Amino acid sequence: xxxxxxxxxxxxxxxxxxxxxxSYGEVSDFFLGLQKRQLLATRCQSCGRTWLPPRRDCGACGxxxxxxxxxxxxxxxxxxxxxxxxxxxxxxxPFVLAYIELEGIDTMFLSRVTGCKPEDVYIGMPVRAxxxxxxxxxxxxxxxxxxxxxxxxxx
Amino acid sequence: xxxxxxxxxxxxxxxxxxxxxxxLDYALKDLDGRLELRDIQTTICTYFSDxxxxxxxxxxxxxxxxxxxPRPSMRIEGGGATGGLxxxxxxxxxxxxxxxxCLVYGFEKMGEVSTExxxxxxxxxxxxxxxxPVGGYYSGYYATMAQRHMHEFGTTMEQMAKIAVKNxxxxxxxxxxxxxxxxTIGGVLExxxxxxxxxxxxxxxxxDGAACLILCTEEWAKRLRPDGDYAVITGLGCGTDxxxxxxxxxxxxxxxxxxxxxxYDYIAGRWPGLASFRGGREAARQAYxxxxxxKPLEQIDFAEVHDAYAxxxxxxxxxxxxxxxxxxxxxxxxxxPYIGGKLPVNPSGGLLACGHPVGATGLMQGVFALWxxxxxxxxxxxxxxxxxxxxxxxxxxARRGLIHSHAGTxxxxxxxxxxxx
Numbered sequence: 001x002x003x004x005x006x007x008x009x010x011x012x013x014x015x016x017x018x019x020x021x022x023s024y025g026e027v028s029d030f031f032l033g034l035q036k037r038q039l040l041a042t043r044c045q046s047c048g049r050t051w052l053p054p055r056r057d058c059g060a061c062g063x064x065x066x067x068x069x070x071x072x073x074x075x076x077x078x079x080x081x082x083x084x085x086x087x088x089x090x091x092x093x094p095f096v097l098a099y100i101e102l103e104g105i106d107t108m109f110l111s112r113v114t115g116c117k118p119e120d121v122y123i124g125m126p127v128r129a130x131x132x133x134x135x136x137x138x139x140x141x142x143x144x145x146x147x148x149x150x151x152x153x154x155x
Numbered sequence: 156x157x158x159x160x161x162x163x164x165x166x167x168x169x170x171x172x173x174x175x176x177x178x179l180d181y182a183l184k185d186l187d188g189r190l191e192l193r194d195i196q197t198t199i200c201t202y203f204s205d206x207x208x209x210x211x212x213x214x215x216x217x218x219x220x221x222x223x224x225p226r227p228s229m230r231i232e233g234g235g236a237t238g239g240l241x242x243x244x245x246x247x248x249x250x251x252x253x254x255x256x257c258l259v260y261g262f263e264k265m266g267e268v269s270t271e272x273x274x275x276x277x278x279x280x281x282x283x284x285x286x287x288p289v290g291g292y293y294s295g296y297y298a299t300m301a302q303r304h305m306h307e308f309g310t311t312m313e314q315m316a317k318i319a320v321k322n323x324x325x326x327x328x329x330x331x332x333x334x335x336x337x338x339t340i341g342g343v344l345e346x347x348x349x350x351x352x353x354x355x356x357x358x359x360x361x362x363d364g365a366a367c368l369i370l371c372t373e374e375w376a377k378r379l380r381p382d383g384d385y386a387v388i389t390g391l392g393c394g395t396d397x398x399x400x401x402x403x404x405x406x407x408x409x410x411x412x413x414x415x416x417x418x419y420d421y422i423a424g425r426w427p428g429l430a431s432f433r434g435g436r437e438a439a440r441q442a443y444x445x446x447x448x449x450k451p452l453e454q455i456d457f458a459e460v461h462d463a464y465a466x467x468x469x470x471x472x473x474x475x476x477x478x479x480x481x482x483x484x485x486x487x488x489x490x491x492p493y494i495g496g497k498l499p500v501n502p503s504g505g506l507l508a509c510g511h512p513v514g515a516t517g518l519m520q521g522v523f524a525l526w527x528x529x530x531x532x533x534x535x536x537x538x539x540x541x542x543x544x545x546x547x548x549x550x551x552x553a554r555r556g557l558i559h560s561h562a563g564t565x566x567x568x569x570x571x572x573x574x575x576x
Contacts (some may be wrong), residue, residue, distance in 0.1 A: 005166075009168045009169075011168070014209060016209055020438045024284060027284070027391065027529050051402070053282075053284070053285045053399065053401075053402075059397065059402060061405070077303070077429065078299040078302045078303035078306065078352050078354075078429050079299060079302060080295050080298035080299045080302055080350040080352075081348075081350065081351040082294075082295050082298075082349075082350045083347070083348045083349060083350065083351075084274075084294065084349045084350065085274070085290055085292060085295070086271065086272075086274045086275035086278045086287075086290070086292045087271035087272045087274070087275045088275055089290040089292075092290060095290060096301070097289065097290060097291060097299065099296045099299055099349075099400070099401050099429060106404075107399075107401050108400075108401035108402075108429070109401060110285065110286050110291060110399070110400070111289060112289055112290065120505065123302070123303070123306045124398060138288045138289075139284075139285050139288050139289050140288060140289055143356070145467070149203055
């Protein structure tokens with residue numbers, strides 16, 4: 001069925017959707033690691049720079065990297081409380097997006113901070129990784145929660 | 156040489172092809188018939204996303220519609236910097252000798268989908284493996300940058316709000332601006348929050364619109380505007396940065412030409428991080444070097460910068476060397492970027508007030524810059540019947556301007572310096 005919104009000029013509805021068979025390629029181990037409650041990063045064998053999200057090839061010097069387990073505790077480097085979002089995430093509003101600093105990792109990892117009120121999040125706040133039990137095979141399989149909450153990882 | 160724009164709007168119900176034609180007609184009319192369609196030797200088409208309309212190879216439809224077939228053309232796309240990159244490509248066409256007269260035209264029609272869907276499409280221009288799936292989208296990314304800038308340098312929301320108010324105030328004198336709205340600092344701060352610390356009037360709107368610029372050799376320029384009423388591109392810069400904001404290094408500032416040693420020692424090992432745009436700095440460095448600019452604040456008369464967010468205009472003051480890193484907030488407090496200030500920024504009202512139909516935006520900046528240098532803002536931007544006095548945003552005796560086009564979270568940035576001949 002075609003929706004007609006206006007006739008002068010003529011405006012009609014068009015629909016389009018697509019399913020992709022998407023490959024995570026050379027960084028698949030990161031996503032596979034999340035279900036084992038591991039945060040897998042890579043370290044350049046030439047310059048030593050560390051990457052999380054991981055890269056097979058160093059983004060600074062082009063050298064080959066090696067996998068290693070990143071620490072799971074860190075702190076909030078910066079954040080925002082979102083009150084508007086892309087359509088796919090409207091149901092989650094409001095939520096906190098944060099860049100997480102982890103010891104020994106040269107990049108910052110974008111994730112959500114949950115387990116506290118959005119207004120309680122601050123720069124420098126200690127957080128730890130919490131893994132989702134029912135994995136989606138996306139970076140949402142890990143979130144960060146305030147480090148002081150003692151409850152074990154569930155999701 | 157000449158330029159044209161359509162008034163950007165939330166929804167323009169003409170087709171993209173017809174919008175481009177309207178912009179082109181404006182540019183040709185401004186040359187009083189001295190340039191004919193057949194004189195155009197090459198074209199560059201700039202638009203950002205195939206998603207908004209579900210039409211791939213839109214450039215072919217527009218090339219055809221503008222009666223430009225079978226001449227050489229290519230589409231240039233680079234996110235929000237699409238228009239700026241198009242100017243760069245047009246310059247390459249002319250400077251290489253491949254073309255004497257090049258038409259750069261661009262458009263975007265974003266109003267066929269909801270704002271939420273549109274934000275999702277734009278978010279697909281961030282990393283779709285790691286950043287988009289957790290709920291990332293552009294207002295969110297910029298908000299984290301603004302938050303970090305506030306944390307590191309003490310920048311305030313009031314300072315960002317001042318930038319928004321300034322741009323809306325300027326837009327009152329520009330008939331091409333989409334938003335003729337009066338804002339106060341308090342009003343901006345109390346408006347609904349999009350993503351902390353950014354409120355709605357600190358964020359530009361998705362829009363429909365088209366713009367074009369005609370670039371040519373100096374010989375053609377003298378023929379087309381015998382009174383010398385054209386602009387010369389004297390500096391071009393282009394910088395890039397990592398798609399994922401979190402992957403940016405924390406290192407040392409790239410110095411600009413003329414910077415003394417040690418000038419940025421106070422943030423050594425921290426730059427750009429999340430607070431600054433390395434690509435913008437690099438673009439400015441190249442453009443200043445070519446245009447022999449060592450004191451940008453003294454040597455540039457105005458700038459049209461990519462204020463998709465009030466916060467990013469503040470950050471851009473610093474990347475362009477108009478203020479020291481961390482002093483962008485003070486720059487606005489001291490009144491420098493206002494009309495009548497040391498270096499008016501976004502006298503047109505910028506993206507905040509004019510809108511951001513992505514592929515047209517960078518070209519719009521070029522059109523406004525040309526009109527500033529011609530001293531023709533009153534004629535082009537005024538509308539006496541509507542009580543709009545364009546002379547109020549004419550920068551007095553403007554001899555040299557900067558335009559700054561910006562993609563992603565600074566993944567592509569172009570800077571062009573335009574001067575009177």
